[in-house]
Amino acid sequence: MFVTELFVDGEPAESIPASDRGFLYGHGLFETMRLWQGNLPLLDLHLDRLESGARTLSIVCDLKAIKHQLDFILPKLPAEGLLKLVLTAGDGLRGYPYHSTNKEVKPRCLIQYFPLDGGVSEVRLKLCEYRLPDNPRLAGIKHLNRLDQVMAAAELPPNSDGLLLDQTGNVIEALSSNLFVLYQGQWLTPSLQRSGVAGVMRQLLMEQVIPAVGLTPRCQDIDLGILQVAEEVFICNAVRGVSSVMEITGLNQTLFSAVRTPSSALTQTALIQAELGKHYPCFGE
Amino acid sequence: MFVTELFVDGEPAESIPASDRGFLYGHGLFETMRLWQGNLPLLDLHLDRLESGARTLSIVCDLKAIKHQLDFILPKLPAEGLLKLVLTAGDGLRGYPYHSTNKEVKPRCLIQYFPLDGGVSEVRLKLCEYRLPDNPRLAGIKHLNRLDQVMAAAELPPNSDGLLLDQTGNVIEALSSNLFVLYQGQWLTPSLQRSGVAGVMRQLLMEQVIPAVGLTPRCQDIDLGILQVAEEVFICNAVRGVSSVMEITGLNQTLFSAVRTPSSALTQTALIQAELGKHYPCFGE
Numbered sequence: 001m002f003v004t005e006l007f008v009d010g011e012p013a014e015s016i017p018a019s020d021r022g023f024l025y026g027h028g029l030f031e032t033m034r035l036w037q038g039n040l041p042l043l044d045l046h047l048d049r050l051e052s053g054a055r056t057l058s059i060v061c062d063l064k065a066i067k068h069q070l071d072f073i074l075p076k077l078p079a080e081g082l083l084k085l086v087l088t089a090g091d092g093l094r095g096y097p098y099h100s101t102n103k104e105v106k107p108r109c110l111i112q113y114f115p116l117d118g119g120v121s122e123v124r125l126k127l128c129e130y131r132l133p134d135n136p137r138l139a140g141i142k143h144l145n146r147l148d149q150v151m152a153a154a155e156l157p158p159n160s161d162g163l164l165l166d167q168t169g170n171v172i173e174a175l176s177s178n179l180f181v182l183y184q185g186q187w188l189t190p191s192l193q194r195s196g197v198a199g200v201m202r203q204l205l206m207e208q209v210i211p212a213v214g215l216t217p218r219c220q221d222i223d224l225g226i227l228q229v230a231e232e233v234f235i236c237n238a239v240r241g242v243s244s245v246m247e248i249t250g251l252n253q254t255l256f257s258a259v260r261t262p263s264s265a266l267t268q269t270a271l272i273q274a275e276l277g278k279h280y281p282c283f284g285e
Numbered sequence: 286m287f288v289t290e291l292f293v294d295g296e297p298a299e300s301i302p303a304s305d306r307g308f309l310y311g312h313g314l315f316e317t318m319r320l321w322q323g324n325l326p327l328l329d330l331h332l333d334r335l336e337s338g339a340r341t342l343s344i345v346c347d348l349k350a351i352k353h354q355l356d357f358i359l360p361k362l363p364a365e366g367l368l369k370l371v372l373t374a375g376d377g378l379r380g381y382p383y384h385s386t387n388k389e390v391k392p393r394c395l396i397q398y399f400p401l402d403g404g405v406s407e408v409r410l411k412l413c414e415y416r417l418p419d420n421p422r423l424a425g426i427k428h429l430n431r432l433d434q435v436m437a438a439a440e441l442p443p444n445s446d447g448l449l450l451d452q453t454g455n456v457i458e459a460l461s462s463n464l465f466v467l468y469q470g471q472w473l474t475p476s477l478q479r480s481g482v483a484g485v486m487r488q489l490l491m492e493q494v495i496p497a498v499g500l501t502p503r504c505q506d507i508d509l510g511i512l513q514v515a516e517e518v519f520i521c522n523a524v525r526g527v528s529s530v531m532e533i534t535g536l537n538q539t540l541f542s543a544v545r546t547p548s549s550a551l552t553q554t555a556l557i558q559a560e561l562g563k564h565y566p567c568f569g570e
Contacts (some may be wrong), residue, residue: 006303008303013303014302014303015300015301015302015303016297016301016308017300017396018291018293018298018299018300018301018395020303021435022308022430023305023308024299024312024429024431025429025430025431025432025434026310026429026430026431026432027432029433041361051341056436057436057440059430076548082377094369094399095438095461096431096434096435096437096438096460097438097439097441098435098438098439098511099445110303112303114379130422131422133418133420133423134418134419134452135418135433137415137416138418138432138436143432144308144309144310144311144432145311145430145431145432145532146309146310146311146312146381146430147310147311147312147342147423147428147429147430148312149310149381150306150341150342150381150383151423151458152311152381153380153382153383154343154382154383156382158353158382167419175381176381176488211372218567231452231560263291280553
């Protein structure tokens with residue numbers, strides 16, 4: 001009923017076995033990919049991250065098989081929207097141990113289509129009281145243990161986004177986006193060594209887009225003090241691209257407020273959006 | 286194939302919708318209950334904990350309906366074994382926000398039978414390198430985000446159990462058991478304010494069994510230093526009851542080694558096992 005278009009291991013399906021370790025323990029990974037003109041513009045970055053996360057979770061990741069499934073499925077779907085790909089550790093017996101070398105153990109791949117919901121190019125963030133746990137071994141990867149985001153989302157009004165801190169009060173990310181802060185003329189993004197998800201759009205911006213506009217981004221710890229004196233803030237993800245943050249509120253105060261230029265765009269953020277849009281028109285506004 | 290006997294919302298089933306939030310985010314809880322002579326001896330403790338966890342995760346927990354399902358299912362199952370009960374937040378649209386007050390949102394209850402696997406009354410623990418994250422808001426509850434246990438289990442040889450520490454090096458629990466340490470004549474168990482699962486057997490021992498043998502257990506931070514000079518150590522859970530820990534190894538040394546009495550039982554642990562067995566014969570050896 002809620003499922004729009006779902007394929008499990010390449011076959012149309014609506015359900016998964018209750019013995020899937022993705023369900024039992026969250027033993028799996030996911031990627032949420034923008035579908036544009038029938039293609040997945042950031043597919044390689046997504047598959048790289050999937051493979052890296054699978055290594056951490058000891059899941060065999062057969063990229064060739066996954067690409068084969070995508071080739072088969074993409075022509076059956078609308079040209080615009082988003083695809084959620086989930087790779088789980090497959091079926092398990094009772095108990096935490098996993099035997100990825102056992103030939104009976106076969107990872108499971110779900111690919112699901114969703115239409116693009118109405119996005120916004122400017123957002124307001126509310127500081128969440130819920131703090132992300134420190135977990136250096138799982139930090140960065142996009143696994144299926146997402147109760148942190150569920151708990152944080154429960155604090156927010158409908159259709160709003162939140163700012164998440166770690167246990168020591170460092171800024172980490174938004175609910176499903178990474179964050180960049182322009183501070184003293186330099187773009188900073190939070191270090192994700194101990195918590196958070198390292199988004200592929202974040203990677204693209206760090207490695208290609210921000211250097212292309214002549215700046216050198218830096219990854220470091222960012223506390224609320226830096227945020228409060230930031231010149232610009234934006235969030236980014238692989239579905240929406242770059243969205244200006246107009247305001248961040250929390251602790252009964254305004255933590256950040258964007259200075260509007262006459263064109264109502266934030267100058268440096270607009271440069272990045274334009275550069276991104278040059279190479280990836282779907283993110284170009 | 287792996288599923289032995291599964292009921293979903295009271296009906297025989299083998300799968301769940303891929304839109305279940307238990308699968309998408311681990312937005313759910315579970316209880317693993319000993320089945321003995323056709324009954325669930327610790328059912329009330331399990332349901333209390335389930336209800337408390339559901340409150341934290343904003344899942345509506347209809348205990349009357351769950352009991353009704355159990356009454357219907359129990360006569361269909363073998364008299365001995367264990368039941369795993371999973372309560373999820375039900376089906377979700379894409380996105381983390383959850384609307385538990387929406388009438389279309391219905392939690393999902395899975396009840397699955399497993400035979401009891403051959404247990405051991407004496408165990409050896411290996412210290413895991415993987416550390417549990419600090420997460421005060423989710424600590425104690427038995428939710429479906431279990432990658433911590435999957436990661437820790439991956440370090441262990443087959444059929445062995447591990448000892449888990451938190452980020453600061455405090456002893457928290459075994460892979461799927463709580464831990465008690467006899468130190469200077471007093472039973473201590475780790476504080477689970479920041480990580481770990483608060484087991485119902487732990488609760489039963491703390492509140493009833495240990496006081497009944499004339500001792501006052503204490504819940505506190507326990508570091509490896511305390512463990513190394515402990516007189517006795519045992520682990521406990523709601524399936525196996527109390528198991529003596531004979532040895533704990535890690536960091537290239539023996540961290541704890543039990544002193545055997547002539548009867549090969551640890552004196553104080555044996556007293557607790559006997560007291561537990563008096564009231565719950567299934568845990569009585």
